[in-house]
Amino acid sequence: MSQAPVSHASQAEEAARDYAAWQQAVAAVLAKARKVDVAELPADPEHLLDTTTYDGVTVTPLYTRRVESAEAPLPGVFPFVRGRDAHRDVNRGWLVSAAFGAGEGDPKKVNEAILDGLENGVSAVWLGVGGDGLSADALGEALDGVLLDLAPLTLDAGADVAAAAERLYALIDERAAAGDGVTDRSAIAVALGAAPLTDRFAGADTGVDLAGAVALAGAAAARPETVRAITVDGTAFHNAGASDAEELGASVAAGLEYVRALVDSGIAISKALGQIEFRLAATDDQFQTIAKFRAGRRLWARVAQVCGAPESGGAPQHAVTSAAMMAQRDPWVNMLRTTLATFGAGVGGADSVTVLPFDAAVPAGTLDTSVSFAARIARNTQLLLLEESNLGRVLDPGAGSWYVEDLTEQVAAKAWEFVQQIEAAGGYAAALDSGLVAERVAATRTRRDADIAHRRTAVTGVNEFPNLAEAPLSDAPAPLAGVARYGAAFEALRDRSDRFLAERGHRPKVLLAALGPVAEHNGRTTFAANLLASGGIEAVNPGTLDLATVAGIVRESETTIAVLCGTDKRYGTDGVPAVDALRAAGIETVLLAGSEKTFADARGADRPDGFLTARIDAVSALTGLLDTLGAK
Structure with a gap:
């Protein structure tokens, strides 16, 4: 005998009764804990358990259909909240990126490290060029045997970005002329990493100004390969102490400044948008990280929509585990932090992820471990999540979660407010000159520092559960100089x-x-x-x-x-x-x-x-x- 279908009205009534019963249970527990009468509590006692992030986002203790929102479009479709690529290989997941070349001037050693990484799970190369490391002229030897159509390349060349780009183009052309290239050169994906606007905030020597970045983008757009010349490096704001929404807002404002300059130079809006990628920090606050990457795509899609090219609003996102959360003391705990950060970035839909070695903040010579060991742990952190936990097999697994969806919308809204404030100040460059961005970030850093100092925020192994018996640090210079590390x-x-x-x-x-x-x-x-x-x-x-x-x-x-x-x-x-x-x-x-x-x-x-x-x-x-x- 068939049952009559349950009406939506009766379902809503039952849900309301269940929620009311839960509220009563919450009130009883809170009254007992606070040693007060239930009648003294507010009508909605669950909000006494709310927490507020540095962005002013409210996180409640329970999420139900009461906060349900309309389902976002599928991945690959505007506004790209669920991912920019509808055809991402679910057997591969995100790209496992690793950094090479920093502080190593011998191209043969760099090449050996790259090939070893590629043979052991790395699928994207982040190559440092210039400074006290690899020279631009040594790119050919460093990339010998590296198939750029299979392993996307990102340059971190700083002041040498123009020279590195010229040498890289020459290398690709030489391979093509010798018959060593690929038939479809668009399959070669390269990011030049020019970041003058975010480098300026960080006080770094860019070696290229905005006009130089525009020139690089113009040349890149004319190449047969898929080349993005400009990186909006949001980690510059994060490392200075920015909150998630502040990092996103400042990054989007910087990206908008690039787009305006590119369009003013005569580059079509769709090609201008195609010259930009984002680099964002992933922290051990996994839900905030998931929401940040999803919100970041929504924000940039909105910029593309306003510019008249919504279909071009899917910019790549490169996640880097937070340098600010890395501790010098009890650094083994950093393995757990980077695992959570990688989880958040992967679930949040980052296109590629770089995990910092667990000893990234520790002076050289402090730990009895090798560079290769730290690099292997960083690489295998991602491989475990991809190959054993199978996180990459589902596009946007957080979709439909009332908490994730609500958090995404709130973070996006707060970040957009910051974009509007920067725009009202005259745009990104003017906001830097006026101190608006720096003051906002500094205020958040001060609040976070106070929370850590009062131990309201725990940094395990540092302000909670410290190991006083661990060996003193080496006298060598400490890495990550200039980063506002939490501990x-x-x-x-x-x-x-x-x-x-x-x-x-x-x-x-x-x-x-x-x-x-x-x-x-x-x-x-x-x-x-x-x-x-x-x-x-x-x-x-x-x-x-x-x-x-x-x-x-x-x-x-x-x-x-x-x-x-x-x-x-x-x-x-x-x-x-x-x-x-x-x-x-x-x-x-x-x-x-x-x-x-x-x-x-x-x-x-x-x-x-x-x-x-x-x-x-x-x-x-x-x-x-x-x-x-x-x-x-």
Whole structure:
């Protein structure tokens, strides 16, 4: 016997009842946690669990059909949210890109590294040229045996981009004349990497100005190969501290500036759009990364639409795992960060992905590992996700997720607002000159730094769960100079501790004065030890404090600072006597692991000198402790 179809109205009513029941459950849990009556909570208590990103995007705890939006067109179709290529090989997925040539001037060694990478899973080459590395004249030897129709090439030539482009063109023509070329030269994909506008923001020596980039693009458009001359390098903004929407907004504004210049030079709009690719950072915030790449395509498609060529709005996206998230301390955790970043970029539809080696931020000689090992781990991070997890077999797997779709739209909207602000200031160049972009990015960096300093944002191995026993860093220059790395402030404190260790044979120390049995003080001694270690300070924990032997304990600890650790109830009974005993034994600074309210009635010397809680500015507090302990 067939059942009558369920009406849409009854489905909506049932969904509304389910949501209301969930709201009641949320209210009950929140009321218990906050020790208030349910009636004191707002009508929509779930919004107390909302979080807000640096872009002002609200992330709610639950996504349902209530935020459902219209389904976006398929990949390869305007506005390209779901991907720019409808025919991407699902057996290949995104291109596995790897960087070669940086700091290596021997073209034979570069060539060996490239061929080894291609034989072991690399499918796109990012080649550094110029500086203290490979010369433009050595391109032929470095690319010997590299089939450019199978492995797309991106140049990172900086000031030598014009010379590198000329030599590359000559090489391709020489191969074609010798019969070593390909029948369809359009299958050769090359990105010259000229990036004067974003390089200008980063303060880099571009070697080519906007006019020079336009000239390169004009020559590239006339080539039979598929050549894109200009790269909008959004990582320049990200590395300075930009949020996701700020990185996208500034990048789109820079791209628009290029398009205007190209069109003014006489290049047709469709060809002008075809000369631009984007390079964006992928972070370990996987959903933000997924949304960023999807939103980036929507934004650029909108630019192309306004310019009258919507079908040309699918610019390639090259994802590079974030340099800012890379830590010097406990750098092995960087493998996890780059895995999440690669996942986000791949699911978000990036055309190619470059994974930075896990030791990218570590001075040379610090770790007992080889360059080839780090490169292999970076490469295999992508191969595992592609070959074992099969992430590349589905185009836009995030499509239809209420959370991903809503986040994409919100990030795109915030980024477009920034584009409009830059345009209102006179365009990208004018916004750079006025300081608009730099000030906006700096403000976000300041907010992020404050969150990390207060440990509201965790950087594992740096401000949370640090390994104080790891070897000191090498004295070699630290890589990634100029990048606003998230854990830099804490790592600077660890550097001070390393110097102290080298000079005195031990690290700066603080005594943990534990009150009551282990079950009482363990939570706060663990908290205090973790906090101190994040600043390079060793926590000396002799166990439960015995006031009769406190003088000997202080003497053996070799420190003048102590942190009192126990329960609030224990502080009420034993706190003041413990503070007095510690001071009498020679402790000059007594801190309390806990709130100031527990010593509200204490006065003068009976009162601790400071209070360590989860809400303090840890960088400031630890800096003061290192100053007191004599760490330079």
